Amino acid sequence: MLILSRKLNESIVIDGRITVTVMRVDGDVVKLGIAAPADVPVHRQEVYDEIRRSNHEAATQRTGPVPRLSPNRAAQAAQPTKNRWQDRQPQPDRAGHSPNHIKANIA
Amino acid sequence: MNCMEPIEPRDLGVGAECLIQMPLGLLGFERFKSFALVTNPEEEPFLWLQVVEEPKLAFLVMSPFVAVPNYQPEISEEDAGSLGLQNQEEPLIFNIVTVRGAQQATINLKGPIVLNRRTLVAKQVIPLNAPNLPVAHPLPIQSN
Numbered sequence: 001m002l003i004l005s006r007k008l009n010e011s012i013v014i015d016g017r018i019t020v021t022v023m024r025v026d027g028d029v030v031k032l033g034i035a036a037p038a039d040v041p042v043h044r045q046e047v048y049d050e051i052r053r054s055n056h057e058a059a060t061q062r063t064g065p066v067p068r069l070s071p072n073r074a075a076q077a078a079q080p081t082k083n084r085w086q087d088r089q090p091q092p093d094r095a096g097h098s099p100n101h102i103k104a105n106i107a
Numbered sequence: 108m109n110c111m112e113p114i115e116p117r118d119l120g121v122g123a124e125c126l127i128q129m130p131l132g133l134l135g136f137e138r139f140k141s142f143a144l145v146t147n148p149e150e151e152p153f154l155w156l157q158v159v160e161e162p163k164l165a166f167l168v169m170s171p172f173v174a175v176p177n178y179q180p181e182i183s184e185e186d187a188g189s190l191g192l193q194n195q196e197e198p199l200i201f202n203i204v205t206v207r208g209a210q211q212a213t214i215n216l217k218g219p220i221v222l223n224r225r226t227l228v229a230k231q232v233i234p235l236n237a238p239n240l241p242v243a244h245p246l247p248i249q250s251n
Binding site for chain 1: 130131133134135136145150152153155157163164165166167173174185188189203204205206209210212215217218231233237238242243246247248249
């Protein structure tokens, strides 16, 4: 593993297209800013590992019986109306930003 | 389900098959990009996310709102943007189910799959509120 020392506001560049910047240091919490192209997924390790493990557990073949939900739940219709991501987003004073710019700000 | 038209949630219940693309793959299965959403009326509300390149690999999925009506994953602006979701455009959300025996199954609410119904491009996203969402939420399974 490559180990580098960085000060506040200093960065490292990976592969010429990913920049990781130390935004803030507060005790044992380091806030990093990551600028990466949209095709480079950036995740917190523990959450990524948890979902990856769950995906592996769920992987199966399309054979055998599928479980049946209890009728009271199965009868409920899909209700996606409370899930509109756009309702929760800040309204567009950020229009000038490239969507690829700051991809994640991992605290 | 007519794949040439935008997919409506109500369409996911009639026996049909629809090709979708996941350019980043599923977490842990990043090499597979093409999937078929396969529905079978007898298996409602479940449907299959079948890996096109690997016939022996599939994932049971379902609309999370059937099991958890108040489910609210907070999809980041970056994820919405990378899927090309425009303002007012409602994505289709489904989540992976793990069958853990004849009478036990769970749904992963931490890593929903978000599908742009217009482009048929999807992504398994990690919502902003993922730390508060269970990775294995129990489903009410009928015991016969």
